Amino acid sequence: xxxxxxxxxxxxxxxxxxxxxxxxxxxxxxxxxxxxxxxxxxxxxxxxxxxxxxxxxxxxxxxxxxxxxxxxxxxxxxxxxxxxxxxxxxxxxxxxxxxxxxxxxxxxxxxxxxxxxxxxxxxxxxxxxxxxxxxx
Amino acid sequence: xxxxxxxxxxxxxxxxxxxxxxxxxxxxxxxxxxxxxxxxxxxxxxxxxxxxxxxxxxxxxxxxxxxxxxxxxxxxxxxxxxxxxxxxxxxxxxxxxxxxxxxxxxxxxxxxxxxxxxxxxxxxxxxxxxxxxxxx
DNA sequence: TGCCTATATGCCTAAACAGGTATATAGATT
DNA sequence: AATCTATATACCTGTTTAGGCATATAGGCA
Numbered sequence: 001x002x003x004x005x006x007x008x009x010x011x012x013x014x015x016x017x018x019x020x021x022x023x024x025x026x027x028x029x030x031x032x033x034x035x036x037x038x039x040x041x042x043x044x045x046x047x048x049x050x051x052x053x054x055x056x057x058x059x060x061x062x063x064x065x066x067x068x069x070x071x072x073x074x075x076x077x078x079x080x081x082x083x084x085x086x087x088x089x090x091x092x093x094x095x096x097x098x099x100x101x102x103x104x105x106x107x108x109x110x111x112x113x114x115x116x117x118x119x120x121x122x123x124x125x126x127x128x129x130x131x132x133x134x135x136x
Numbered sequence: 137x138x139x140x141x142x143x144x145x146x147x148x149x150x151x152x153x154x155x156x157x158x159x160x161x162x163x164x165x166x167x168x169x170x171x172x173x174x175x176x177x178x179x180x181x182x183x184x185x186x187x188x189x190x191x192x193x194x195x196x197x198x199x200x201x202x203x204x205x206x207x208x209x210x211x212x213x214x215x216x217x218x219x220x221x222x223x224x225x226x227x228x229x230x231x232x233x234x235x236x237x238x239x240x241x242x243x244x245x246x247x248x249x250x251x252x253x254x255x256x257x258x259x260x261x262x263x264x265x266x267x268x269x270x271x272x
Numbered sequence: 273t274g275c276c277t278a279t280a281t282g283c284c285t286a287a288a289c290a291g292g293t294a295t296a297t298a299g300a301t302t
Numbered sequence: 303a304a305t306c307t308a309t310a311t312a313c314c315t316g317t318t319t320a321g322g323c324a325t326a327t328a329g330g331c332a
Contacts, residue, residue, distance in 0.1 A: 004148070004149055010143040029279060030278070041281090042320085045321080047280095048280075063329055063330070065279065079222055079223055083215050150290095166308070175292085177291080178291065178292085180310060183309095183310095184310075185289090198299085199298085199300065199309090200309085201309065
C-alpha cells in the first residue's frame with residue numbers, strides 16, 4: 001500500500017521479473033519456475049514476500065496456486081508497473097521472459113483457463129512426463 | 137546504472153525525499169538537514185549511498201558540497217524520477233518538503249547561485265546565528 | 273495406504289542495511 | 303594557533319534480506 005513497500009518489492013531482480021510477468025497474465029508457481037529458471041524455494045519465497053506486502057493476490061485452482069496482480073491496485077503500483085514495462089522494453093532478460101511466457105501459453109494445458117488462446121478448452125489432466133504440466 | 141540499483145535507492149523514505157528534492161534543485165547537505173529535519177550523519181550517509189550508485193553527483197562550492205542529479209541520466213532513472221513525482225503529488229510529507237525548499241530558496245544566502253531567484257547576487261558570508269546559512 | 277505433484281515454511285548463514293555515537297578532515301574565521 | 307562550520311567516515315548494534323537445505327502440508331492418484 002505504501003510507495004516505499006512498492007520499491008522494496010521492486011528492488012530484487014527475481015521479484016521484478018515476477019511482477020513483470022504478472023502484468024501479462026496470472027501464473028502459477030511452476031510457471032515462474034519454468035520461465036525464470038529458478039528453484040522452487042526461491043520462487044515461492046519471493047512470491048510470499050510479494051503476497052505479504054499486498055503486491056500480488058492468490059487463488060487456488062485445483063492443485064495449483066495462481067498468482068496475479070490484485071484486481072484493484074493502488075495508483076502508485078499501477079504507475080510503477082507501467083514505468084517498469086517502459087524501462088525493461090529493451091532488456092534481454094525481461095524480453096526472453098515474455099517470449100517464454102508466450103510459448104508456455106501455447107503448450108501448457110493446466111491450470112485450465114489461465115491462458116485464453118491456444119488451449120481449445122482442453123481440461124484433461126496433464127499426463128506428460130516432466131516436472132511441469134506441459135505438453136512435451 | 138542498473139534498474140535494480142535505482143529501486144534500491146528508492147526504497148528508503150529519506151533517500152526518496154532527497155531524490156525528490158533534487159528533481160527541483162541542486163542542494164547542499166545542510167539544506168537537506170534543514171528540510172528533512174534529519175541529523176547530519178543520517179543525511180550524509182544516505183547521500184553517500186546515492187553517490188556510490190551514481191544516482192547523484194557532487195561539486196564543491198566554497199565550504200559546501202552541492203548535490204545534484206547527474207546531468208546525463210540513464211533513461212530508466214529519468215522515467216522513475218518522473219513516476220516518483222507523479223506518485224507523491226498528493227503526499228503530505230513530500231509536499232511539505234517542496235514548500236520548505238521554496239522557503240529556503242528565498243531565505244538562503246549561501247551557497248551562492250544555487251537558487252536563481254531571491255538572492256540579489258549577495259555573496260557575503262552568512263553571519264547570522266544558527267547552524268545553517270540562513271538569514272534569520 | 274503409499275506415492276506424486278505443487279507449494280509453503282522452518283532453520284541456517286552471510287550479507288546488506290539503517291541508525292546512532294564519536295571522531296576525522298578541510299577550509300574559513302578570529 | 304585555536305576555533306568554527308560543513309561534511310564525511312569508522313565503529314557498533316539490531317534488523318532485514320537472499321538463498322540454500324530439509325521438511326511440511328495438502329490434494330490427487332496407484
